[in-house]
Amino acid sequence: MAQDTEDRFISPHVEDRRRFADLLERTSTVIVKHLQERGSLPVDCSVPPKSIREELMKQSLPAEGMTADEILTFVEDYIVPWAMPMTHPRSYGWVNSPPAPAGILCEAIATAMKGGLDSSDTPSACLMHSLGRWLMELSGFVDEDGTPHGMALLLAGGSAANLNALTVARFWAARRDGWNIREEGLQGDRPSMVYYTSAEAHSSVQLCVEQLGIGTCNLRRISTDNAFRMRPEALRVRIEADLSEGTRPACVVASCGSTNVGAIDPIDEIADICEEFDLWLHVDGAYGGIAGLDPAYAKATHALNRVDSLTLDPHKWLQAPLDCGALLVRDSRINQANYSLVPEYLASSNVEDGMSPQPWEHMFELTFADRSLKTWASIARLGREGVRKMVINCNNLARLLGELVEEADDLEILSPPSISTVNFRYTPKDAELSDMQLDALNQKISDAIAHSGEAHIPTTKVNGAVSLRACFLHYENHEEDVYHLVSLVQKFGGQRDRIGADQ
Numbered sequence: 001m002a003q004d005t006e007d008r009f010i011s012p013h014v015e016d017r018r019r020f021a022d023l024l025e026r027t028s029t030v031i032v033k034h035l036q037e038r039g040s041l042p043v044d045c046s047v048p049p050k051s052i053r054e055e056l057m058k059q060s061l062p063a064e065g066m067t068a069d070e071i072l073t074f075v076e077d078y079i080v081p082w083a084m085p086m087t088h089p090r091s092y093g094w095v096n097s098p099p100a101p102a103g104i105l106c107e108a109i110a111t112a113m114k115g116g117l118d119s120s121d122t123p124s125a126c127l128m129h130s131l132g133r134w135l136m137e138l139s140g141f142v143d144e145d146g147t148p149h150g151m152a153l154l155l156a157g158g159s160a161a162n163l164n165a166l167t168v169a170r171f172w173a174a175r176r177d178g179w180n181i182r183e184e185g186l187q188g189d190r191p192s193m194v195y196y197t198s199a200e201a202h203s204s205v206q207l208c209v210e211q212l213g214i215g216t217c218n219l220r221r222i223s224t225d226n227a228f229r230m231r232p233e234a235l236r237v238r239i240e241a242d243l244s245e246g247t248r249p250a251c252v253v254a255s256c257g258s259t260n261v262g263a264i265d266p267i268d269e270i271a272d273i274c275e276e277f278d279l280w281l282h283v284d285g286a287y288g289g290i291a292g293l294d295p296a297y298a299k300a301t302h303a304l305n306r307v308d309s310l311t312l313d314p315h316k317w318l319q320a321p322l323d324c325g326a327l328l329v330r331d332s333r334i335n336q337a338n339y340s341l342v343p344e345y346l347a348s349s350n351v352e353d354g355m356s357p358q359p360w361e362h363m364f365e366l367t368f369a370d371r372s373l374k375t376w377a378s379i380a381r382l383g384r385e386g387v388r389k390m391v392i393n394c395n396n397l398a399r400l401l402g403e404l405v406e407e408a409d410d411l412e413i414l415s416p417p418s419i420s421t422v423n424f425r426y427t428p429k430d431a432e433l434s435d436m437q438l439d440a441l442n443q444k445i446s447d448a449i450a451h452s453g454e455a456h457i458p459t460t461k462v463n464g465a466v467s468l469r470a471c472f473l474h475y476e477n478h479e480e481d482v483y484h485l486v487s488l489v490q491k492f493g494g495q496r497d498r499i500g501a502d503q
């Protein structure tokens, strides 16, 4: 029966599409204001007052739709003022950077096109191949002759990339030992698989091992040297012991830029051991995978050309908008053998011969957003030279901070500058404080700095001591920021009674 024209459902989205230019102008004003004024707002203003948080949590579903203007007003009032710290140049926390403006623009375009990477022949999926080669070139994931070699997958972040790699390593190790984990799962009566990493590895490595059914009792935490790098000799000893006990060493996860201190494991020596014992070598370079662009780290990262897989997060040091974590894999056929499952409704009738396999045949996600265009744009805007200079700039700032800390008689280095990270603490000249008092004081300094709105330097622990951890990843960081940070720490450190650290 034909529907009465009056009864026909007309979606409000139709009106918004018609008015899109006006709505976009209003939205762009909001974004432009945010980008222009961000520097003058408190560095960490990401947490709104309780009343706003409650308002946001108790929103009821409107019976009738809100207008697009009402929605934008809501966003302006309740969301936009509470910006994440890493969008401010004086945020030194975590391992996170602001989104490149070119990336923000391309993200919006990709969203409008609903550009996804769930097919191999869309423009963004094609672009992903170039982007993959760029990431290989920037990190040194190349052949002997320097040519990028492998496949890149774009995932949600470093954790997702590590999970993808460690899952494929499990498949590979099972196949090496003559069985098919996709068929048998982990239910068979087989000796345990063992994974190896350092005591410094990111927590996602342990999470992966837990989720994969390997179990933390089969994750060996290899000890580190005094620069927080995995000790290859200790790795070898542990592998030999495991072999003699009848377990099956499967995979080593090394770090290229550990989260806490920026350490780079001796990848070359670890690669030798993996070759000797036939183990999968994955490197977590989510943060530091591009560190070798700084000549000072070229030697330490050179052996990335020998590893089986490498995590490298463009949303960390490469300033891609969230989210984009990349996994570079040397032999895409192993990924495909682990993940490919093509039911009739996904089998494409028009896949040309020789075309690249579908991204989803190499990973767990099927439909996902276009992570390629925004990331491509963020890197394209800098070019190889721009990325190189940006990395060197960040590392130089860490070096400068290290020097200033060494020179000061009220500051102490806890981990020397490694790539763009430095750990240090305030140690007053006028008082002998116990370790516990120093921990409390440095936590209070970090809190007071955050509260002042002038910078953001959260704490971590290094060798058990509470540490101020500075990580430089912002494209707009300069030497003045480093001097400012040191003076802030000294200012608040000198006000122990005022910041409530004087027990």
Ligand SMILES: Cc1ncc(COP(=O)(O)O)c(C=O)c1O
Binding pocket: 094, 095, 156, 157, 158, 159, 160, 202, 204, 257, 258, 259, 284, 285, 286, 287, 313, 325
């Ligand atoms: C070395 C390293 N690996 C993995 C991760 C996890 O990355 P994501 O937060 O993107 O999942 C991080 C996060 O900081 C990291 O520093």
